[in-house]
Amino acid sequence: MAITADHDMGENSLKSKESMHKPKTANDLRYFVGLFTHQMKGTQAHDDKTVIEFLNNNKLLEFHMNTLGRTTKNGNEYTYVGFFTETAKNKFLEDTRISEAIGNFRNLEWLNKLNTPIIISATGIEESTNIKDVITQLENKFGKMERITYQSKLYGKINMKILMNIKCTEEDLLNTWEFLSTEE
Structure with missing residues (x-):
């Protein structure tokens, strides 16, 4: 998905209200909606291009899109789009043009x-492990570290509790049991 500076959701440009905190990349997308790929109206090969053009031309997203998201869960393929804000997501879900044209x-x-x-x-x-490397790996996977709330050494091992502002899916968090060190 591509995000361009000249594309704002709806008819009115929000350029005068831009913030330095405005999300800029696909990694900043927080909310997702989708449908079963087989339930999209029309044929899939034709649909991707048509759906993307429809969403971009009607400015139904907060950004200019060049590909649709696809994922599989429990054996079902979903086509999805993402949003930076819950308000934008809800506005998208309530727009009747989308259900009529796409599904x-x-x-x-x-x-x-x-x-x-x-x-x-x-x-x-x-x-012997560099703690900064551990923090970097955690931040790459989960989000920003706020602070280390507890740290101890016992039998040559370090144990820490780290307060982090999580920016990942619940599934990512639950399915991460360990990190392997890149050091040898």
């Missing part, structure tokens, strides 16, 4: 990114 989109909550502070335990870290 009935619904919330895909399992793709939504969490935006909440939580404490992550990092245990059994070798004393």
